[in-house]
Amino acid sequence: MSSVLKKNSVIKEKIFISDKESGIKCYLIPKKDYVNKECAIVFFYGANDMNFYDNGKIYNSQSGTAHFIEHKLFANPEGDVFTLFSKNGASANAFTDFEKTVYYFNCSENFYDNVKILINMVKTPYFTNENVESEKSIIKQEITMYDDNADWRVYYEMLNIMYHNHSIKNKIAGTCDTVEKIDENMLNKCYNSFYTADNMAVICAGDFDENELFDLIKNEFKGFNSKKQVKSVYDDEPCDIVQKYSMVQMDIKETVFSVGFKLPKSFFESDLKTSFALKIGGDILFGESSEFYENLYNKGILKESLGIDFVSGKEFAFFVITGKCENPEDIAELIAEKFKQVQRNGLSSEVFERIKEKHKGRFIRGLNSVDAIVIAQINFAVKNTDISEVYDAISDIDINFVSGVLNKGFDSKNMVLSVVKPLE
Amino acid sequence: MNNIAQFFNTNKFKTALITIAIRTKPEYDEVSKNALLAKIFSVSCDKYRTKRDIMERLENMKGAVFDVSVIKKGDEHIILFYMETLCIEQSNLFEEFEFLREIIYKPFVNENKFDIYVFDREKNRLLNEIKSKRDNMNEYAIDRCVEEMYGHEGFGLDCTGYLRSTEKITSSELFDYYKYIIKNCPFEIIVSGNVNEEEIKNYLRGNFSDVIFRKSNFNKKNEKYRDKINEVTEVADIKQGKLCMGFKTGITFKDKEIIPLLIFSEILGGSADSRLFASVREKEGLCYYINSFVYKFKGVVMVQAGIDIESYDKTVETIETTIKDMINNITDDEIKSAKKSVIKYFIDKKDSIPLICDSILDNIIIDENYSIDDYVKMIDNCTKNEITKVGKKIKPDTVYFISGRE
Numbered sequence: 001m002s003s004v005l006k007k008n009s010v011i012k013e014k015i016f017i018s019d020k021e022s023g024i025k026c027y028l029i030p031k032k033d034y035v036n037k038e039c040a041i042v043f044f045y046g047a048n049d050m051n052f053y054d055n056g057k058i059y060n061s062q063s064g065t066a067h068f069i070e071h072k073l074f075a076n077p078e079g080d081v082f083t084l085f086s087k088n089g090a091s092a093n094a095f096t097d098f099e100k101t102v103y104y105f106n107c108s109e110n111f112y113d114n115v116k117i118l119i120n121m122v123k124t125p126y127f128t129n130e131n132v133e134s135e136k137s138i139i140k141q142e143i144t145m146y147d148d149n150a151d152w153r154v155y156y157e158m159l160n161i162m163y164h165n166h167s168i169k170n171k172i173a174g175t176c177d178t179v180e181k182i183d184e185n186m187l188n189k190c191y192n193s194f195y196t197a198d199n200m201a202v203i204c205a206g207d208f209d210e211n212e213l214f215d216l217i218k219n220e221f222k223g224f225n226s227k228k229q230v231k232s233v234y235d236d237e238p239c240d241i242v243q244k245y246s247m248v249q250m251d252i253k254e255t256v257f258s259v260g261f262k263l264p265k266s267f268f269e270s271d272l273k274t275s276f277a278l279k280i281g282g283d284i285l286f287g288e289s290s291e292f293y294e295n296l297y298n299k300g301i302l303k304e305s306l307g308i309d310f311v312s313g314k315e316f317a318f319f320v321i322t323g324k325c326e327n328p329e330d331i332a333e334l335i336a337e338k339f340k341q342v343q344r345n346g347l348s349s350e351v352f353e354r355i356k357e358k359h360k361g362r363f364i365r366g367l368n369s370v371d372a373i374v375i376a377q378i379n380f381a382v383k384n385t386d387i388s389e390v391y392d393a394i395s396d397i398d399i400n401f402v403s404g405v406l407n408k409g410f411d412s413k414n415m416v417l418s419v420v421k422p423l424e
Numbered sequence: 425m426n427n428i429a430q431f432f433n434t435n436k437f438k439t440a441l442i443t444i445a446i447r448t449k450p451e452y453d454e455v456s457k458n459a460l461l462a463k464i465f466s467v468s469c470d471k472y473r474t475k476r477d478i479m480e481r482l483e484n485m486k487g488a489v490f491d492v493s494v495i496k497k498g499d500e501h502i503i504l505f506y507m508e509t510l511c512i513e514q515s516n517l518f519e520e521f522e523f524l525r526e527i528i529y530k531p532f533v534n535e536n537k538f539d540i541y542v543f544d545r546e547k548n549r550l551l552n553e554i555k556s557k558r559d560n561m562n563e564y565a566i567d568r569c570v571e572e573m574y575g576h577e578g579f580g581l582d583c584t585g586y587l588r589s590t591e592k593i594t595s596s597e598l599f600d601y602y603k604y605i606i607k608n609c610p611f612e613i614i615v616s617g618n619v620n621e622e623e624i625k626n627y628l629r630g631n632f633s634d635v636i637f638r639k640s641n642f643n644k645k646n647e648k649y650r651d652k653i654n655e656v657t658e659v660a661d662i663k664q665g666k667l668c669m670g671f672k673t674g675i676t677f678k679d680k681e682i683i684p685l686l687i688f689s690e691i692l693g694g695s696a697d698s699r700l701f702a703s704v705r706e707k708e709g710l711c712y713y714i715n716s717f718v719y720k721f722k723g724v725v726m727v728q729a730g731i732d733i734e735s736y737d738k739t740v741e742t743i744e745t746t747i748k749d750m751i752n753n754i755t756d757d758e759i760k761s762a763k764k765s766v767i768k769y770f771i772d773k774k775d776s777i778p779l780i781c782d783s784i785l786d787n788i789i790i791d792e793n794y795s796i797d798d799y800v801k802m803i804d805n806c807t808k809n810e811i812t813k814v815g816k817k818i819k820p821d822t823v824y825f826i827s828g829r830e
Contacts, residue, residue, distance in 0.1 A: 011438070012512065033436050036775045082696040087757070089764035091695070108771050109764075138705070141664065141712035145730055148662045150559065251661030253556040289479035297475055298541075303549045324556075354483050361487030361510050368437045370775060423661060 003028075003214060006388035011364050015377075015388050016210045023197055024221050027377050027386055028213055029205040031370055037111045037206025038374045040104035041122055042381060044201075045194035047172040048098045048313065049232040052193060058233055062181050063167075064139070064174015065190050067096040068132075071139060072187065073103065073121055075131050081121045090114045096172055099313045102378055106371065111208060112216055119202075119220040122195065127187045140176045150252045150420045151322075157246040158258040158320065158418035164242055165235035168316050197221065199229035201381040205373040234315045239264060240414065245329075247419045257328030258418045259321045259335050263409040267317035272385055272393040274405060275310055276359065278319060281402045282308035284347060284355050285338055286321060292338055301325050313382075319410070328419050336412040343407050352399045360394050428628050428635065429613035430784050431621050440511035440617025442520055443781045444528070446503040447610045447640055447789075452576045453592075455501060456550075456585030457601045458494045460593060462503050463546040464538060466492040470530040473539070485519060486510045492527075497789050498676065498721030499578030499643070503605075508777070516623040517615070525631055528606075536599055543595040554587050561666045561826055566728060569668040569824035570719075572656055578645070579722050611635040612788050614781045642790050647674035647723075654822040659829055664712070665733045666826040668726060669743055673817040675723030678790040681817075682720055683802045684810040686769075688818075689718045689725050690762035691754060691811075692747065697761065700727065703746045710735045710742065721789075725818055733828045740823055751815040754808060763803050770799045 003016045003026075018026040047067065051060050074081045074094070085092040090107035103122055107114050146152045156171060163169045173179070202217050241262050267274070286292050288305050296302040307322040325331055366372045373387065380386050385393075450458055467475040482488045488509040495502050505528065507520050532539045558564045567582060574580025613632065615624060628635075649672060675681045693700035693716030704714045714729035731739050773779035773796055787793055 034775050035771050080696065086695055086697040086761045086765070089761075089768055091765070091768065108768055137709055138712060141730070141732075144663045145712055148561070148664055252559045254552070254559060287479075289476055289483055291476075294474065294476040298545065300545055300548050303552050354480070358483040358487035364438050364510060364512075365487070365489070365508070368439060368777060 008388045025201040027203045028210045035108045036370045038106040038370045039204045042102045046099040048167045050167045051233045052230045063170035063178040067173045070094045070096045127184045154256045154258045154420045158260045161243045161246045161416045162262045166237045193230040196225045196229045203377045205370045254324045255421045260416045261319040262414045263317040270312040277402045277405050278310040281406045332417040339410040432616040435618040441777045442507045443614045444505040445612040453589045455581045456589040459585035462492045468532045468542045469527045471526045494583040511617045514618050516620045537595040565666040565668040569670045572822045573670045610640045614784045657825045662828045664730045667729045668824045670822045671725040671818045672821050673723040677721045684814040686766050687762045691758045692716045
């Protein structure tokens, strides 16, 4: 298996990337002197991939299928794979989001053995009628746990009023009803369609020999599903929002809100530079050193910093600002005005430089942790890039580029406000 | 530990970290003062009077991370200053120490009172934080359980403070308290990263010279036990009930028995492979999550679970029988796996600059000098006998349950 070694001498990190002919895409980041080693396998199949082409026809799976598969892959005829990992001193976990499912573990010993366990686990699904039925009650309890969480609720209500048809409005774990309808056949169909060699990547970070590791991964994945990965289908989604406002009540003490901007096509599947530019732009406008935040903080209207995020993927992109305050309707107006103001007057170059340096610094700080490196690289892998490109990508961003991305798509007509208030 | 600072020199990381711990043993009213001070420290000082000034200064230090919080280690409440900056080449961290000096020694005061705008605003923020603790039901259940177990002293006190005592604090009272702790409480300075130790020590001798070494003893209180479990239920508008069950052992982090206790808890409920997971979740289907953990300074074992409201009695019963059944039939395999996990918990600290500093602080508090490798040895050498013996010491004390409405 041949690989490419990329280095960045500023941040003093290396990454080994396997090339196409080896079959399995690998990103290996050596971290000398670290005790912890982490390995993640990501499949580019997530909650949004509900409907897809299967032999010329469109197959519709239930909402929550990707997440169900994530749960069930840990099952094994001999018992739970968690036990195997545990015996080998590894702590394993998994998660599903809009566009991917990730299985990972970290350990300080028996790394290669644990890599084999992980690979074999994802290669050998074991879905039976019985184990599928019993998992349903566990997943329903997980769904209930999320339903009681105000941060999840405010987020999903926001997606609901932003999107007419796109599968992103469905909860990742599904609902109790949709989960009830999932069966062994559906799980097998989706697994076989999306868990393919060309639809995944392996990412490892830690103190290991990258050549040995490459060979091991390639060997273990021999014969893995070489079917060509299917194409997901998304319902037509108009560019406008569904409605501007949603309010629900829950047993909480503080009102939480999410302001979302539904962004146009040019933001779908954004590259690294655009993603970072939006993070920098958001920080300049609404971060803890911004005039916007200072005003509201001094008046006691905002008590904690705002959460600022940009999410983009296949046929969707949105920008979200979350926070807590008594009157989110006022904040939403101020946010819309702030964008207008910046679109008119531009950004201060002194502030831009300072915030840009901050983001470079924070990125470098992230390289301290094997886990943070793996999670970051997983997200870069989705965009077909890697950590060695990031520092340069951020450095390349200039003030005009940031102004440019803030100029399109941030309008009050594509802005929604989702609010979760306390009960009376 | 008679040094002006503790160092952990390493060039493994991309950052350096300074932590400064002010160690207090507060009375009930003083906890809120600690919490309010921490808030004020984190947003202003005489040189950087507004939060925005502070944030700009930090951003100009390449995105340095600065925070002030209050944490508990056993009965001690610690006001912790955290300052982490980019540090790849060797540094003396003068800029960072200067910043901390401004924050700690030169607060923004007028006429022996904290600036009234800062004071009022931060007081409101703290009141808000106390009121909304309940919004995080999982953590709230745990905190309430601890409060029920220990009452309003030491470990039982909430670092976030209390509503009524916070409301009563005046800005001149708080300034008096500030002067008191600066003069009397032990300060511990811990530095980690690629740092020039000598230069830093010289700097500290010149600029933090009034930090006299004031010994604080690790007091072991005699543990109080109940004859009958204290059950407390609270009702909320939620679908899934939150349960927290607390057990006492009388063991502290200074005792060698803490090691077998950590192993016992790991087998009991440390992972998806544990006894509680198997009995409460997999076998009885009572919960989505269940786990146990140890407050190591107090030897308290906590079990938390998310359960359906109707399952309360069965869950409490199953937890108790799981522990009882476990004591006399722990398998060698279980011990082997659990040891690996607990070792991993300690070894992982080597890869984390905040956890390295935190371990050093732990050592200072218990007045020992155990390295991470020392802990690994102790875990390796632990016998089944020791684990069983410690299991017998686990006494149920309190169950705190947040139930949904019928």
